[in-house]
Amino acid sequence: MTAPLLDVHNLVVRYKPRGLFAAAAKPAVDRVSLSLPAGSTLGVVGESGSGKSSLLRAVLRLVPVESGSITLDGQDWLAAHGPALRRARHSIGFVAQNPFLSLSPRLTIAQILAEPLLARGDKPGAAMQDRIAVLLSRCGLPPDFLPRRARELSGGQAQRVAIARALALSPRLLVLDEPTSALDVSVQAQILNLLMDLKADFGLSMLFVTHNLKVVAHIADQLMVMRQGSVVESGATERIMSAAEQLYTQELMGFGRRAQKSAPTS
Template sequence: MSDQSTSEPIPGAPLVRLQNLTKRFDSPRGTVHAVEDVTLDIPRGSITGLVGESGSGKTTLGRTVLRLIEPSAGRIFFDGQDITQLSPREMNAMRRRMQIVFQDPVSSLNPRLKVGQIIAEGLVAHGIGTRSERRDRVAALLDEVGLSPDHMTRFPHEFSGGQRQRIGIARALALEPDFIVADESVSALDVSVQAQILNLLLDLRARRNLTMLFIAHDLSVVDYLCDQVAVMYLGRVVETGPGRRVHRQPAHPYTRALLSAVPLPDPHAARHREVLKGQIPSPLNPPSGCVFRTRCPIAADPCAAAVPPPVDMGAGQTAHCFYPGSSA
């Protein structure tokens, strides 16, 4: 892959702004701290990558941003409007501007519906266009995502994984959204197909001025695609900044550990590996203070006493760490 992402944050007011967003779930075993006190700006027209291990809360955050899951606390601003205050009817109208592409291109498509019906679902639900107009719209969307308009009469099982993901993208585009959450949308695909889908997302962003939250666990994919990155661990965002800067100058020890695990193109190249000890703790009982401290190679007494405040590292980069930039 050649690097096509931009290296600096896009200026101007963010399309999406999260302020102290929190989501907790009650369970028979206790309270699950899925998302804790997340503050994040997603610039208009940018692709923001959200990365972290499985269980870090990335998918919950993405769905909470869209209010597919209701937040426990905090605020979500979309184009300057606090959507946490919208009624169900008002939120239904807002959903035309925000869509999602799911991780699994198989289970996210109704196997009983033809492709044309799947892509047109949103248009029908919102009463947009006549049947003929919707058919023309679906044909144009299929062409835009690299499929044939003739495919609208076929069923999802007749397509490959990459083709099914293109169908999912077409469905997300049908309502002309401003914002898309792509939830691990290439993780189930072969590497060569991943590259095709990533290039499609870049083309769509440029052509439509889309804003995206791209959820992933692969930092090399995020480095290729995203303008900025937010690193998440056990429900909290621990580092944010321009994609290239975070990739080349990580300030948080968790970010450094994730990057050290990314394979290098040169099999003979040497690189220091920062292997994390233990497993990610349970969100039912997160550590006090810094949630990463139980696995952190530089943790000290202050890390257990309080949640680290954000530290400005310059050039738009922020790390939630008492010792940013330090190494073991």
């Protein structure tokens, strides 16, 4: 049994209370632990206010952590600062919910994909252009997209660019924040297929954060259900989907079509 790629232990994230006399805020993430083995996918599911986004932002080092530890690939991930943190960031790829907001509106796709490579210190040139074209085609887009800008793309195409950018530095961990929530069902299927392919090809580990249990249940090996900052239930996907212990998890599975699940689609 190898050590997990990402290990979060008793993590507490608490935002500063607003105002001088405000009482101390409740923690947004309250003693959450998780462990993500290399090459596997963990789905973190929760509704608004569940703390799933704060957990994700803590893993990305975008919000300060009050207590607890995060270990990435055996290293103390919270200890990195300054230039060391910047270098360490290259081992995590990040895909946000809305690709149109997360891709710089004034840069071309080629420039957007060059950003992480330049940040690592790669020299611009033919080799970099090749790498960019390969990345893009690996994510299902032909090279004639390179000179375009994000706003000229459809939602699914833009999200493919965002995924290509996240993969540019060959990270071992991909962090996904509701990557299909802004997309149509048919496009969502394309993106989920792409993620499954990439995971198989590159042995990626994924932390997939979403409010939609059905979406993440399809591709996650493990699930973790959060509510009000705490973990409600976690375990293997099959186990949770077939026999959720918590009523809340069952609620999240939705209503409606369960009744008709017995009748398969033709």
